[in-house]
Amino acid sequence: DGGITQSPKYLFRKEGQNVTLSCEQNLNHDAMYWYRQDPGQGLRLIYYSQIVNDFQKGDIAEGYSVSREKKESFPLTVTSAQKNPTAFYLCASSTHGSPSGNTIYFGEGSWLTVV
Amino acid sequence: KNQVEQSPQSLIILEGKNCTLQCNYTVSPFSNLRWYKQDTGRGPVSLTIMTFSENTKSNGRYTATLDADTKQSSLHITASQLSDSASYICVVSFFSGGYNKLIFGAGTRLAVHP
Numbered sequence: 703d704g705g706i707t708q709s710p711k712y713l714f715r716k717e718g719q720n721v722t723l724s725c726e727q728n729l730n731h732d733a734m735y736w737y738r739q740d741p742g743q744g745l746r747l748i749y750y751s752q753i754v755n756d757f758q759k760g761d762i763a764e765g766y767s768v769s770r771e772k773k774e775s776f777p778l779t780v781t782s783a784q785k786n787p788t789a790f791y792l793c794a795s796s797t798h799g800s801p802s803g804n805t806i807y808f809g810e811g812s813w814l815t816v817v
Numbered sequence: 818k819n820q821v822e823q824s825p826q827s828l829i830i831l832e833g834k835n836c837t838l839q840c841n842y843t844v845s846p847f848s849n850l851r852w853y854k855q856d857t858g859r860g861p862v863s864l865t866i867m868t869f870s871e872n873t874k875s876n877g878r879y880t881a882t883l884d885a886d887t888k889q890s891s892l893h894i895t896a897s898q899l900s901d902s903a904s905y906i907c908v909v910s911f912f913s914g915g916y917n918k919l920i921f922g923a924g925t926r927l928a929v930h931p
Binding site: 706708733742743744745747792796804807810813 | 821826862919920
């Protein structure tokens with residue numbers, strides 16, 4: 703089936719560690735996104751990529767890094783510089799942006815907890 | 818400042834009843850408005866998407882309305898079912914630099930009780 707796969711579903715990070723969340727899509731979408739969701743708040747954009755080998759910072763990029771070496775893959779690394787990383791992370795993808803809009807598909811999310 | 822505000826924050830209704838969720842936005846320039854359903858611990862799933870010229874769109878028992886003049890949208894759920902229990906997120910976008918920038922509301926948490 704076509705879709706977006708995020709892994710792992712649950713991840714625990716020790717203080718000072720970097721962790722990487724995987725996001726793979728087989729929808730042939732050009733654009734991919736990473737969002738962070740905290741209780742009682744709307745999703746906030748961390749990074750986005752409109753095309754392979756290109757990505758841009760979102761609203762809360764500090765402490766995170768990404769790569770886009772393949773169209774299908776957009777991994778997110780949560781570095782030790784991110785002081786409050788405990789959250790629910792959502793990966794999404796879409797066809798190229800257009801004025802009329804297009805559906806954005808989300809993965810099932812990854813829970814990251816600092817221990 | 819581009820903002821999306823949803824109300825109520827949470828809502829409890831009995832199975833079979835109707836309900837309406839509200840979304841007010843100050844996003845400009847407006848491109849489109851989307852409603853998503855998000856089950857706890859899952860990714861959001863698209864329900865509807867409306868552009869400036871559309872004022873209503875249905876998806877089964879879900880009907881979204883849009884008043885671009887007052888910058889308000891509503892999502893009406895008819896004959897609610899237990900499976901409707903979820904968070905409903907309003908998302909407003911504006912098109913800039915070849916990219917649809919999205920502003921997310923905090924969501925309305927709906928609980929449908931038997």
